[in-house]
Amino acid sequence: MGQWFENISQDHAEWIKKQKVFFVATAPLDGRGCVNTSPKGHDCLRVLGPNQVCYLELSGSGIETQSHLEENGRITVMFAAFEGAPRIMRLIGTGRVVRVDSPEFNKLLQEHYQGSDLYDAQGKRSIILADVRKVGTSCGFAVPYYDYKGPRNTLIHYFNKKSDEEVQGYWAAKNKYSLDGLPGMRHEFLGPEWTGKNRGPGEAVVLPVWATSPSGLSKNSILAWIMSGTGLANATILSAGIAIGAGLATLSNKRRH
Template sequence: MGKLFDSIDDTLKAWIEAQPLWFVGTAPLAADGHVNMSPRGHDSFSVLGPNRVGWVDYTGSGVETIAHLRENGRVCLMFASFDSRPRIVRLHGRGTVSLPGDADFDEVVALHPDNPSTRAVITVDVTRISDSCGWGVPVMEMTGERDLIRLHAEKKGAAGMTAYRAQKNTRSIDGLPGLTA
C-alpha cells in the first residue's frame, strides 16, 4: 500500500500538473452499466485547492463522465509518471459538472488556453489521495500534444459543434442523460 495524503500540497500539486496524460474513471449505479475510463491531456487540469481539482472537458464522441457524475458523482482520477521516476497518484472524490455561465466553469476555463471544443468543466471535491510505486509503468517520452480536438472544432464551427453534441452527447452508452440538446 502506498502513502495516503490529507491534501494536495505544493510539491504534489507541481507533480500532478506536470503530467501530460492522466485518466478519469467513473461508473453508473446500475450493476450492468459500463465502467468508463477516459484519457485526458492538453493544458486542461488545475489543482484549485488542497482538496479540490478541476478540468476543462472537451467535446468527445461520448458523454460517459458527465452522465455518470450527474447520476452519482463518484470519480477517480489517476496520474502516472512515464519518466524515470515511477509514481502513480489517485484522487478519489465527488465530481460536479458545470456549464458555460456557471461560476465553476468560468473559474476553471480562465486558467487554461481557449479551446473551441470546450463543452463543460468538471470539478472534484477530493476525499482520498494516495500514491503507489508505479514500477510496472513503462518509461516513455512525450513528443507533443495532438491538436486534433481544436482542429475538429474549428472546422465544424460553433453551430456544427452544437449539432455534434446534440447527436453524440445527449445520452451515455447506458442511456443516462448527458448534455441537453
C-alpha cells in the same frame, strides 16, 4: 509501498503539473453498467486547492463522465509517471459538471485558463470540478518508460473548423445519452428535452427512489432494473417476455385439449 493522504500536498501539486496525461474513471450506480475510463491530454487540469481540482473538458463522441457524475458524483483521477522516478497517484472524491457558458464556467475559465491553448478552443463542453477526499500514491514500478513528443492537436483542429451551431449539432447527435441510457448533455439552448439543472456548489447528490431500494425483489428494485436500461432495450426484453409467456400458455392449452 502505497500511502494515503487527506489532501493534495505542495509536492503532489508540483508533480501533477508535470504530467502530460491523466485518466478519469467513473461508473453508473447499476452494477451491470459500463465502467468508463477516459484518457486526457493537453494542459487542461488545474489544482485549485488541497482538496479540489478541475479540468477543462473538450467535446468528444462519448458523454460517460458527465452522465455518471450527474447520477452519483463518484470520480477517480489517476496519474502515472512515464518518465523520471516511478509513481502512480489517484485522486478519489466526488465531482460535478460545470456547464459551458454558465457564470461559474466562465469564471473558472477566466481565472485558470486564460493564456492557455485551450482558452479560445472551439468545442469546450464543460469544466469537471472534483472535490478530493483521498489522495493515494503507489510505487508504479511496472509502469513503462515513454518519451513525450508533444500534444496531439487533432481534436482541437477538428472542432475549430466548426461553427457554434455545428458543435451543438454534434452534441445533439453524439452526446444525448450515455452507453447505459443515462442523460448526457443538459443545455437549455438545445431545446426543452435538454433542459436540466446541474448540481451547484455544495449541493449534494440526490439519488432517485429507485436507486436507493433495499436489496431483494421489490417494487423499487424492479423499477431500478427498468430505469437502468434504455427504452429500446427494456421494450425488447419486455416484448420477448410477453412472446415467451404467450407461447407457453398456448402450449399448455394444447396439452389440456
